[in-house]
Amino acid sequence: MSKKLVIYLPEGFADWEGSFLMPELVQNKKSFVTVSETGNDVLSIGRLKVKPEAALSSISIDEIEGLVLIGSDTWSDSSQNQKVLKLAGDLLKKGTLVAAICGATVAMAREGLLNERNHTSNFLPLLKQLVPAYRGEKNYKNDLAVTDGNLITASGVGALEFTMHLMRALNIYTEEKRQQWFALYKNGVHPPMEFWS
Numbered sequence: 001m002s003k004k005l006v007i008y009l010p011e012g013f014a015d016w017e018g019s020f021l022m023p024e025l026v027q028n029k030k031s032f033v034t035v036s037e038t039g040n041d042v043l044s045i046g047r048l049k050v051k052p053e054a055a056l057s058s059i060s061i062d063e064i065e066g067l068v069l070i071g072s073d074t075w076s077d078s079s080q081n082q083k084v085l086k087l088a089g090d091l092l093k094k095g096t097l098v099a100a101i102c103g104a105t106v107a108m109a110r111e112g113l114l115n116e117r118n119h120t121s122n123f124l125p126l127l128k129q130l131v132p133a134y135r136g137e138k139n140y141k142n143d144l145a146v147t148d149g150n151l152i153t154a155s156g157v158g159a160l161e162f163t164m165h166l167m168r169a170l171n172i173y174t175e176e177k178r179q180q181w182f183a184l185y186k187n188g189v190h191p192p193m194e195f196w197s
Contacts (some may be wrong), residue, residue, distance in 0.1 A: 106131060
């Protein structure tokens with residue numbers, strides 16, 4: 001069975017948070033699938049209507065190479081996205097990659113999944129306010145993206161950094177090419193011509 005990266009799009013997902021990642025997955029022939037909880041259309045925060053390829057329930061845990069949780073305001077609602085949060089916890093225990101950005105880190109904190117791992121989010125005081133039971137402050141890093149083993153977390157303003165950490169975890173490009181990619185999109189530094197081949 002070939003494994004694939006699962007990109008979870010909640011209702012009101014933040015358009016930009018997966019937009020750097022997905023073209024790199026396509027160009028590098030990395031298998032991935034976009035899912036929503038039900039498989040129904042979701043509307044992004046910028047009102048982009050997207051038809052995910054599958055429902056979350058149609059994906060077996062054993063076929064998941066990694067799970068990417070895209071941010072949304074719905075993550076702050078403890079009644080939403082519960083199935084994918086349980087899956088994230090199960091995957092972390094299995095040693096499978098889980099990557100969460102922006103609001104998804106808030107939900108991960110609420111589930112206690114960040115307490116014992118290095119992580120980041122949008123803003124520590126806000127995280128503590130939104131999740132009174134959060135106990136991970138000692139492991140909070142004031143960075144745009146953080147990797148700790150099979151867990152990647154990122155701020156909502158760190159979509160490029162999030163993508164960089166994911167490309168590293170998925171072995172996309174050499175480290176030199178990843179750095180060139182990052183410099184191009186972050187600072188407009190043009191890479192050598194061989195970058196494009």
